[in-house]
Amino acid sequence: METEPESRLARWESRTELPLFLISLAFTAGYAVRVLVPDSEETMREAGLAITFAAWGCFAGDYLVRLELSGRRPLRFARTHMLDTLVLILPLLRPLRMVQVYNAVQKRRDQPRLGLYARVIAYASLSAVLLGFSGALTVYDHEHEAPGASIVTFGDSIWWVCATLTTVGYGDVVPVTPMGRTVAAGLMFGGMALLGAVTGSFSSWLLQVFTREDEKTPGK
Template sequence: MDDDSPYARWEQRTEIPLFLASLIFLAAYAARVLTVDMTPVWRSVCWVTLLSLWLLFAGDYVVRWHLSGQRFPHFARTHFLHTVVVILPLLRPLRIVPLYDAVQHRQGAPRLSLHARVIAYASLSTLLLGFAGALAVYQQERGAPGATMRTFGDAVWWAAETISTVGYGDITPVTTGGRAIAMGMMAGGLALLGAVTGSFSSWLLQIFSHESDKRPPDS
């Protein structure tokens, strides 16, 4: 039976608009970071956009807390991802699992298999985390004394190395903020890659098990 609580109804109604708002937030942040010669007017527009969307995310968080009927410390612990994306709104696009559920609830389309959903979620989350991390670390490292990350392309290459846990060491952050971002990306990359490989391995084992069950017994 579907959850028809006020909290669930709020999530179903707001998840898609908030996801689109998170993409706008990411685009505005990318414009501020990557456009070096941006005019003061457009820089102000980007700043107002970022602030307005962050207030929107914070308002959504407050409404969810109120609808949950829980004390704030308990709500913050049991809704950890909500808390994180309010503090770090660049990570808001990672909330694609409830987005998928909201789309399925509206369309009534057949659901993907569990393994396919995990692989799709983790793969898309990896791409979004890599792009957001590259932007954030590039903003910290650009122009820093002794920095080896001189272009956004360097930042993207570094993000791919970090998330994949390869770590060639050719590009490393030198600022405190850049290293803090690197630690978060390492942890996120390990979790996401573990989810992909674990789900893919389970899917293969399931297929091989079904094939073995279909074989006639040896005479």
């Protein structure tokens, strides 16, 4: 049975997951404006920076509220809510919380709209798109002016992210900065996990379909 702090925390999370996910999209959009808009468009760049800081402020406020509602000490809360802590430090990883977003929305409905396999594939695909775009922005931001860089346009960065997430790794463009390589390592592990989730779910669905068809075939 849930304690009172856990119950209050669960209610808060249920109410705020979707709004915070939308704010995370605004954060990504603001960061994109900051990175991609030319230096000559100073007003737009400053607006993007303002949106980014405002969104991060919302994340920080939400984290503090969760900490207070949990009734736990900060270090213990950070250990038991590693994903929340990671997202606060690196807001571009907010798409990783999409499972919680889906659960929060689904609690308001009687039955899931999508089957289990469809949910896994949809979550993994959307996560890959959002994380890939965030990774492309981060890598382009740190790479395009670095000495000896091969990722000099945002198009190069998108191409590199596609090759990395799908674990193809052509090697025609590679990051040379410490931050770029750190992002690359994260995308490699994330790509393997997401690709495995999609292929595994799709294979299980196919086996389930073929099994049903075999059961319907006369004489079997």
